[in-house]
Amino acid sequence: MTVGWVDVDGERYPATDGEKVRDERVVDGLRLWHPRRSKASAALVKGVDIPLEDARVLYLGGGAGTTPSYFADAARAVYAVEFAPSPASRLVDVAGTRDRLFPVFADARKPSVYAGIVEGVDVLYQDVATRGQADVAVKNAPFVRDGGRVYVVVKARSEDVTAEPEEKYEEVADRMEDAYDVDRTVDLSPFYDDHAVVIARR
Numbered sequence: 251m252t253v254g255w256v257d258v259d260g261e262r263y264p265a266t267d268g269e270k271v272r273d274e275r276v277v278d279g280l281r282l283w284h285p286r287r288s289k290a291s292a293a294l295v296k297g298v299d300i301p302l303e304d305a306r307v308l309y310l311g312g313g314a315g316t317t318p319s320y321f322a323d324a325a326r327a328v329y330a331v332e333f334a335p336s337p338a339s340r341l342v343d344v345a346g347t348r349d350r351l352f353p354v355f356a357d358a359r360k361p362s363v364y365a366g367i368v369e370g371v372d373v374l375y376q377d378v379a380t381r382g383q384a385d386v387a388v389k390n391a392p393f394v395r396d397g398g399r400v401y402v403v404v405k406a407r408s409e410d411v412t413a414e415p416e417e418k419y420e421e422v423a424d425r426m427e428d429a430y431d432v433d434r435t436v437d438l439s440p441f442y443d444d445h446a447v448v449i450a451r452r
């Protein structure tokens with residue numbers, strides 16, 4: 251249950267030892283976690299530490315389950331919240347391949363819906379890519395244990411297509427201070443344009 255690293259064509263990539271779920275490459279028995287296919291991988295490649303081993307994780311914006319599947323290879327439990335029916339159905343399929351991945355079909359702006367099943371998580375990871383990204387993170391703060399780690403992917407264009415991305419990252423980080431101690435913001439280029447991850451602690 252660890253995130254390892256593999257060398258391919260002169261580059262280092264994160265990798266996990268779970269069952270393959272899409273067309274990802276498998277190198278030396280490990281699933282290559284490509285930074286252009288997952289913002290969490292891009293963050294890891296850029297030196298961000300995401301302590302997944304044995305962690306309980308609340309994952310907001312689970313999508314079709316690609317990144318949640320990697321998280322579930324390393325973590326103790328991953329609760330992946332997704333509200334759109336089509337990705338949610340693919341997330342459910344991926345969860346069928348992982349004992350530690352629990353899909354939650356709900357709106358992350360209404361966390362009371364899943365309050366009965368999620369509590370005291372070590373890691374909150376959010377990738378909702380919609381307007382109001384900071385509000386979602388603040389609303390979900392009560393689920394994070396004291397000292398828990400928080401990673402909020404900010405898609406600047408989801409907040410305002412005309413604004414400078416840095417301005418939006420700063421706005422999100424400022425608003426997150428209502429519930430967290432913000433540590434730093436890491437830009438995810440060159441893997442993702444106009445995306446950054448705000449790193450904080452509860």
Ligand SMILES: C[S@@+](CC[C@H](N)C(=O)[O-])C[C@H]1O[C@@H](n2cnc3c(N)ncnc32)[C@H](O)[C@@H]1O
Pocket residue numbers: 287288289310311312313314315316317318331332333334337356357358359377378379380
């Ligand atoms: C960028 S995609 C997620 C990709 C996924 N994190 C991955 O790396 O595999 C963003 C997802 O967040 C979902 N989403 C957006 N707002 C949401 C909300 N309020 N509650 C739950 N899911 C939401 C969208 O439906 C979409 O599937």
